[in-house]
Amino acid sequence: MNTTKCIIIEQEIKPGIRAIQAGPEDKEAVNDLMVQAAAWLQSKGSKQWHELLAGEDRHGVTDAIDRGDVFIFKQDDTMAGMVILQQHASSWDRSLWGEEGHEPAVYLHRLAINREFGGEQLGSAILQWAEHGVRFPDKDRVRLDCIASVPALNQLYSGAGFTYKGQTPSGFNLYEKMQPCAR
Secondary structure (H helix, E strand, O other): OOOOOOEEOOOEEEOOEEEEEOOHHHHHHHHHHHHHHHHHHHHOOOOOOHHHHOOOOOOOHHHHHHHOOEEEEEEOOEEEEEEEEEOOOOHHHHHHHOOOOOOOEEEEEEEEEOHHHOOOOHHHHHHHHHHHOEEOOOOOEEEEEEEOOOHHHHHHHHHOOOEEEEEOOOOEEEEEEEOOOOO
């Protein structure tokens, strides 16, 4: 049921870590990684992704895998990280970005790193890969949102060259980055 058309240009995002479009066989491992990330965030005092600890996933990752929107990053057989790259704006994206201008955008959600790979700049490598390592037909930008009150997240995205596009009334910062040679 993989409906996302994409071209992975760069298989290796860091030495020994390769990018793969997730398939049905990856659903349990992806869920486990997101729950691990939510538990780590909670241990740091954050309530971000707390619903995952209760077994609820607001981003519908299982369906996203079926659509081909989830990418995993593996070192040998170990999942090092994952990210959702949606070709179509969700109701969440529309609530933050408005109703117009979604056609050329891919929406980045649920960037998660296996804690075994923490401190290795893997998050930055995944962001760079989302810009340079994968292409989607008729898409020329990557958009994302993050909680405005978390300086480390905002620094990660601005440090990766994403342009700050404003803050929503609900407290989320919006970022966008054009993909070079996307069309």
